[in-house]
Amino acid sequence: xxxxxxxxxxxxxxxxxxxxxxxxxxxxxxxxxxxxxxxxxxxxxxxxxxxxxxxxxxxxxxxxxxxxxxxxxxxxxxxxxxxxxxxxxxxxxxxxxxxxxxxxxxxxxxxxxxxxxxxxxxxxxxxxxxxxxxxxxxxxxxxxxxxxxxxxxxxxxxxxxxxxx
Numbered sequence: 001x002x003x004x005x006x007x008x009x010x011x012x013x014x015x016x017x018x019x020x021x022x023x024x025x026x027x028x029x030x031x032x033x034x035x036x037x038x039x040x041x042x043x044x045x046x047x048x049x050x051x052x053x054x055x056x057x058x059x060x061x062x063x064x065x066x067x068x069x070x071x072x073x074x075x076x077x078x079x080x081x082x083x084x085x086x087x088x089x090x091x092x093x094x095x096x097x098x099x100x101x102x103x104x105x106x107x108x109x110x111x112x113x114x115x116x117x118x119x120x121x122x123x124x125x126x127x128x129x130x131x132x133x134x135x136x137x138x139x140x141x142x143x144x145x146x147x148x149x150x151x152x153x154x155x156x157x158x159x160x161x162x163x164x165x
Contacts, residue, residue, distance in 0.1 A: 028070050028103030030117040030141055031164065035059045039139075039149045041160020053080035053151065053158050057096055072098040076121055078135060080154045090154050092133050094123030115141045125154070 031037065040054035055078035062072045073096065080090040102114030118138040125133035135153030139162045142148065149162040 028100060029062070029072060029098075030100045030102065030115070030139075031057075031059050031072050031074070031098045031119075033059050033061050033072060035164055037162055037164040039151070039160055039162040041149060041151060041158035043158025043160075050083045051080055051158065052083065053078065053154060054160065055079055059098070069099070069103055074098070076123075076135075078121075078154045089127050090125060090133075091127040092123050092125040092135075092154050094121035094133075094135060096121040096135075117141065117147070121153070 036056065036058050038054070038056045040052070042050065042052050044050065055076055057074050057076035059072045059074040062070055064070055076094045076096045078090075078092050078094060082088045096119055098117055098119040100114075101116040101118070104113075106113050116138055119136065121135040123133065125131045133154055135151060137149060137151030137153075139147035139149045141164075145164050147162040147164070149160045151158055151160070
């Protein structure tokens with residue numbers, strides 16, 4: 001019963017953030033060149049157990065597709081650790097690309113979609129072994145700096161927070 005109550009409270013907190021969110025996009029972008037962001041989250045691991053993941057990213061530049069769709073590219077570092085018997089650690093350096101849904105025209109009923117930034121990343125995993133890995137996710141910005149973050153990839157899929165400096 002306590003777990004259900006905690007999940008209900010967490011869900012209501014997230015939903016209330018959606019209801020009172022401030023517009024975050026400027027010029028069709030949320031993660032603009034020169035911004036630094038950091039995220040951390042908790043989730044269920046791919047094998048078993050609980051995982052914690054997070055990292056930082058710096059937005060380097062932007063490019064346009066069709067003169068109307070702005071994309072931001074950057075460099076990110078991510079780490080993930082499993083909480084269990086062995087505490088497996090994953091670390092990666094990635095190149096990223098972001099798209100802000102605020103670059104599209106939305107009817108008033110769907111204006112909240114303008115606060116979503118979606119991204120993908122591809123790069124080199126350093127731990128537990130060297131290889132190629134990827135991440136992907138979306139962030140819903142409650143205000144100009146703070147977002148609820150959903151990410152999958154490196155160590156696990158997780159829900160967390162992202163702060164844009």
